[in-house]
Amino acid sequence: MSEKKFDPVIVGFFCNWCTSAAADLAGTSRLHYPPNIRPIRVMCSSTVDPVYLIRALQEGADATILGGCHPGDCHYITGNYKARRRVAIVKTVLKSLGFDDTRVLLEWISGSEGPKFARVMNEYTDYIKQRGPSDFKYLDSLGGEEVE
């Protein structure tokens, strides 16, 4: 490992109706959070296939965050409950394979919660910084490739 300060990569999947709106509001309110969060807008948290999360971790992300509407408030009635189940399974699989399951985070952030969005992004980035690079990347380096 180089001596460069660890700068994690975190991929954020944000549902169109709540968490994307919260991210817009955080930006409009000029609330600052680390640029380590790399966002993608999806229509609903329920459309996030577990494959997306695993893929992000495989391709270099140190963590992933999935943002949806609060329980009971889903724009698509029950999408967030489906997302909750999927994330629970992804975490179980990661854990049983010996990987760190805290690298997948599910958060409910509504469209009016710009400050919460910024707070979650700050706290999670700090947490991942303390946690260090992801195990998946460690496996990459076992393959002989240097990871910066």
Next chain:
Amino acid sequence: MAMKRIGVFICHCGRNIAGTVDVKRVAEEIGKREDVAFSTTYIFMCSQPGQKLIEDSIKKYNLDGVVVANCSPTLHERTMRNAAARAGLNPYRVEIANIREWAAWPHEDNPEAATRKAIRIINATIEKLKANASLEPIEVPVTRRALVIGGGVAGMQAALDLADSGIETILVEKESSIGGNMFRLSETFPTLDCPQCILTPKMNDVGGHPNIKLYTYSEVEDVEGFMGNFKVKIKKKATFVDWDKCTGCGECLRVCPVHVDSEFDLGMAKRTSIYIANEQAVPLKALIDENSCIRLQFEKKVREGKIKPKKNVKICSKCADVCEPKAIHFQNNEEIVEENVGAIIVATGYEVVPAEAFPELGGKYPDVITALQFERLLAPSGPTAGVPRRPSDGKIPDSIAFLHCVGSRDPQNGVPYCSRICCMYTIKQAMLVKHARPDIAVYDFYIDIRSNGKGYEEFYHRAKEEYGVNFIRGKVSKVYKVGDKYRVQGVDTLTGRIIEVDVDMVVLATAAKGSSTVKELAKKLRIPYDEWGWLKETHLKLKPLETPVGGVFIAGAAQFIKDITDSVSQGSGAAAKAMALLAKPELEKEPLLAKVDQEICAGCGRCKDQCAYDAISIDPVRHVAVVNEALCEGCGACSANCPTTAIQVVNFKKGQIIRAVDILAEVF
């Protein structure tokens, strides 16, 4: 076929983006991609020359896809798609990369990181866009009827405007009469009109309008469907009285032996167990309160087996005995009705925090009441016929104190916001007590007087100069009982002195909040609300009447506490929005829906289990999933559960998302 000639248009947004993000560098970096035919920047992409630039470039470079890197897609996605359509490019070949809210603004302290992040967001968006298909909007028929929820002044105005324009309108009100909080008021600022005089014509118009179907004492039970085609279940709560027969004569009220606190008078007076909301109620119908009626309670206990009735027991039926039209039947007549509508207006209004929430300000004493309760004591039609009397002993007070900002502008003990109407109604109440009793001593404790409406400041000066109300700038810290009086302890911040006055009565201008039942309703409608129960509009400045759910609008104090003038304006505004929607025979629906590749589909039905709209069925013959486009909302829950990727949301296909994820997850 993946796109090969993409145009990327990076907006400066004045200095909003360009002040942080190095837009020139972004354009250069993106321009290096093989699939990008043209990449440029412009100061305002949303301006007419900006749109022209996109149109001209599409033609000049024969672009097959466009990424506009600017603000949130909620703002200008449609602008850019329309621009592309004008140049002959299918609008669904346009994607927005949000580099303002998601890169420039949150990272304005780190321009280098913001620039790199902008490049990454654009690259990810291009990867997603590349496999976008050309699509045409789907047309769905519109039900030309509207539903208004809430029969206060905003809801009534909305219903009347809709009905007058020829649209059949359903008005649902949870109380047994329309009128809302406005009908509780004594007189209204700044004109001192009495709502019992100015609101009753509107109430009667609503009650008798051929295009309005009124459901009072009813609540919305369930909402299904989408813009233009909602299916609403309405619960008509049990009244135990046949309203077709009830004439509203009020004979039953005179004989009922049970007396409980009146909801309409907010506990300032009693009503009987069988009651009519108020004397001017629309509709003027009696109903029985199940929780206090002797007979209904008795019957309930018998049903539950708690008591065994003796033979020939005579149980109270006094109301039914005197009812000439034989309307009172004591039968539970709760009923669920279904209505189909194309648009919904939510006008559920506000509530005030009860005085009991402020024990340090005397809220535990009977003579310390909320301003809304005091309105009933000042109302000519109220329990004291407009003469303020102490609830504890009926004495006409010699002195009275009004406390502003009780729980408002106070994040520690209440809400952080200003409740907006309190300054004006407190000034009005101070005037009205002076009308009733000119020699009364009035102390008005305020922090700031906020009188920012037409005629409001003049009204305030009138109270000071003509009526001699003592305005004291300062907050009250404590109210406690001393003998027969209440001692109000505070500070006059203009003189810096501690103030103590002994008064007969204290009126608290407590904070306003959204209606207590609104959260349940908002969940059924899937519209957002905040922690105080205010419904959230799409855009505070420019779309104050819209919600993120198409076809659902908000009006009046449901959005945020507002006075009558503003509530009426919003009622009319929301009605206009609904009319615009219902004026078209057909609506365009986004074609971003689930689609099944029937070559791959095995008909396992896992997608069907995930669908919250029952939009998927399994064809019994071909044994493949089939999507009903009218019902599908495009959430994509089905696709995440499909083991073969047979069902996917158009333009949100898995391959598209994974390609974008690969870019986002890249270490550098």
